[in-house]
Amino acid sequence: MMRVALLLVLFASSALAVEPSERLADPAREARARAISQSLRCVVCQNESIDESNADIAHDLRRLLRERITAGDSDDAARQFIVARYGNFVLLRPPVMASTWVLWFGAPTALLLALIGLVFARRRAPAPPSPLTALEQARLAALLDKRE
Numbered sequence: 001m002m003r004v005a006l007l008l009v010l011f012a013s014s015a016l017a018v019e020p021s022e023r024l025a026d027p028a029r030e031a032r033a034r035a036i037s038q039s040l041r042c043v044v045c046q047n048e049s050i051d052e053s054n055a056d057i058a059h060d061l062r063r064l065l066r067e068r069i070t071a072g073d074s075d076d077a078a079r080q081f082i083v084a085r086y087g088n089f090v091l092l093r094p095p096v097m098a099s100t101w102v103l104w105f106g107a108p109t110a111l112l113l114a115l116i117g118l119v120f121a122r123r124r125a126p127a128p129p130s131p132l133t134a135l136e137q138a139r140l141a142a143l144l145d146k147r148e
Contacts, residue, residue: 036075
């Protein structure tokens, strides 16, 4: 029961991210704004789109996006306006280029390096000790006899 309540709270909070005061009167423009805002990353939350985020910066970005659409910008022009201000990091799917390689390849590279490290760590495991020779067993027995 508790899990269901938690899921409802999580889904309700993202559904309420776009406030009624932000919405455009024209349904077609609002649909465009929602589609664009789902492709833009909240720079605070980083794993949510500005459409889902309740952060103040996400609110400001949604408002800015709607201003650009109301001003007559195309979808691409409105998106590029925000990218020009915040960089490619604001895109949930940034273009693959030298400056975004870390975003695209950082996590897979770290995972690969960790796996390689594990393989080498297992190879360097110490070998089990060799059994004692007859001479070593005799010395050990003599030492133990001396202690008693």
